[in-house]
Amino acid sequence: MAQPPAEILPGTLDMLILRVLSRESLHGYGVAQRLQVLSEDVLQVGESSLYPALQRLLLNGYVEAEWGASENNRRARYYTLTAHGQKYLASERTNFDRYINAIQRVLHA
């Protein structure tokens, strides 16, 4: 049996969503799917964290939302990364890399 999906590290969800959206515009479910696929089923995000996070990103202007048709022909809200979001993602990534490296160094010391 596969290992149970891991909790997403606190504070990283926004960055992960932005990263996913940096490739293409997706609706909420798409974001969750893509996260799961890209992380090879390790990261699973529940709707109760996903949608508040998306709203937060909207509020801060990192993403834009637009209503479009989904694959099953229902109305779906598609999220797109903004230039502002791009910048934010880049800075978050740098920070996160430094942070992870630091942890790694400590653990492997």
Next chain:
Amino acid sequence: MIRQLLARIRYRRFDRDLREELELHRALLTRDDADGAARAMGNELRMRELARDVWVRPSLDAWLQDLRDALRFATRRPAFTATVAGVLGLGVTVSVVAFSLLDALLLRPLPVDRPERLVYLRDPSFSYPIVREVQQRTTVFTSSFAWNLSQYDVDWGAGLQPALVMLASSAMYRTLGVGPQIGRLLAAHDDDATESAAVGVLSDRTWRTQLGADAAVIGRTVRIGDAMVTIVGVTPPGFFGVSPGRAPDITVPVLRAPRLRQSDRRMVIEPFAASFHVMARLADGVALEQADAAFQVAWRQALEAVTPASLPPQRRERFLGRRTGLVSAATGFSSVRNQFRQPLIVLAWFAGLLLVVTCATVTNMLVAGTWGRSREVAVRVAIGCGRMRLARQLLIEGLLLATGASVLALAIAPFLTRWLVSLVATSDAAVTVGWTVDARLLAAVTLLVVMCAAAFSIAPIVLALHVDTSTALRGGARQPAAHGGALGRSLVAVQIAVSVVLLIGAGLFTRSLARVLSVDPGFESRNLYSARIAVTVDPRAAIDALQEERGVEAAAVSLYPPISDRDGSWTQSIAIDGAAPLESSRFTFFNAVSPGFVSALRIPLVAGRDFSWADAAGNARVAIVNAAFARRFFADENPIGHRVSVGLDASRRDLTIVGIAADTRYQRLQEERREIVYVPLAQAAESVGARELFATIRARRAAIDDAESLRQRIAALNPDRAVRLEAVSDRIRQSLVTERALSSVALSLAACALVLSCAGVFGVMSHLVSRRMQEIGIRMALGARAAQVLRQMLGQTMAIAAGGVAIGSAVAFASVRRIEGLLHVSSSDAITYAAAAGTTLVLAAVAGWIPARRAAAIAPTTALRAD
């Protein structure tokens, strides 16, 4: 914050979008992974709330929730809410009215262009020639104007009636930066030629009330005094001239004054008349001190220019020594203000104190209310309501109550204002202060609401925070007793203390009024009437005509009526038997009277004789002096045959004293005893520029027989003026407007405070009794008698009341010195203090007696069975 509010407003759509998005999510999830769907099917509601919270911060939501709760709570107990709001509304109303009047008369800047750059000349009345000189010599003003307000009889088209006429230089409107509403305002050419047509500018108020806001009014003529005046324009609404409380009905150029009233010619040509006030706008960039320094130079030059070189050096010196200076006129210049400044400040203090009493009352009511809610409070705390949230809710409730009270206050205030103004306005001295709601007032009301809410919410909040959750939940009737009980008692003591202060103040004013009213005017005011008659009428013919009336016992004519009050006075410095003139600070008062004046007023003649018609213009000059005059200048000597000299040098006249009359009050009842000289009317004509004369009529009975016929006769004697026939007792009453207003207002407010305090005593004691029901029951079961219980409970009441009375008396004693100027009794008048303390103690005892009786009537069995 704005985005949050927007999100709130768009909440419905937001929520719908979110739900739709979520349904899609679920649908896709079910398609891909049937098992996972069930697992992920978390709490949808929770998720939606979380998503929404991103936009709408929970705090705002909670505030709105609290507001809803407070509203619900208020409407659930309508009687309680109405009582609290009503009590508070009373206090807020009085404060709002006091602020409104204070602001209108003392504080609010003139509603004109940059009022802070306006100045007026201190020491405040000047002659027109000197004003002209000053205007020509001063460079620190961009413009300046002279003005004066006086009462004239004006015929707007429906008969003569008194109106306030402003005489002003045309530069007034330019100086103030005011344009016409319709027509034109005064122009420079109106100032020049004395002979051109008289024109006038109407105030907006008069245009509306007297002339029906008719735009065709331009070009119409109205009669003012002796002249027909053409209306050329109307000032904008809101503009009331420069004197708060004294808004003119119509404004006429200064130099037209003699046409309105022949006798006013002196006013514009005589260099030492004191008829005009001067206001000016400072040149840009000139500070007041700078301007004043420059002005002083111009002032001295102007004095030199108008003072004739021919004057004797001593008098010349005196005229040249006159000083004045510039004072800021940002809030205007008003005689009404000067008259009512102190009473208004007293009113403001009284209002503030009443507000303290009402806040204390409300606190006590809310505290009692919180006790009643201790169960609710406990439940809320138990299910996790934060104490801060609880405090906030109580504060919101307080704010809501205060807001309700202020709405009530704004509804009542106009009526109260009208009543207050009607107390001080008399027929011949209109006080034009109305109720207006403006930004300043609203700001004041808001501040008041917040202050009150904060003041009376503190106690319930503290109390709620100390609610013992477990006891309250268990349903114990036992409330946080000790703490709240002491609070209630001290609040009541404060209320009583404040009430005592108010009562003492009101008592002092009332005693002053009574003292003044009991003053003997020196003549018999009963059945005595006075009426204006034209200065051109022959006094003898007038007296004969009046005495033909059936109800008239005697009549006389004089320059000033008994209790002259606003009709003014005539003073001169005098010398005795040709000695050097007395440079005394005290002038002697003069009145010119016809023969029979002394007897018509029933002033006892102490010695000598009354005037007769033989004391005519060409004959020997004579005078009657009053007893005070005789005492001051002649001590034990007999003054009859001695001479009184008036005027100086060439204009000096010697009057031989032929009689001594008893002392009378000249202008007001409350004045000091004055030295009075009566001269025959026929011999005074040339020295007095009289505008009008007064007939004094003694009626046979209180109601004049056939008053209408008398009025017609007076109208015939005074064809150009409205008939003003008034009882001298009414003149006395009118001369006491300030005293009467202060007394009735202070008494009303003190009575309100006292009633609230007694209600407080009643409430606190009732509460105490119901809380100690059990204990009293036990004691009675153990043999305590009803009388003992009654005495004990009453004792508690009296302890509170006595404490309050003691503090209140001490505070009053320390502070009444400030109102000494308004009093005619000593500010430490023992009777007033005793009466205030006695009244308060008796009423408190009555209020405390009712619950005490209830305590004494407790049946031990019932009390023990409860809980």
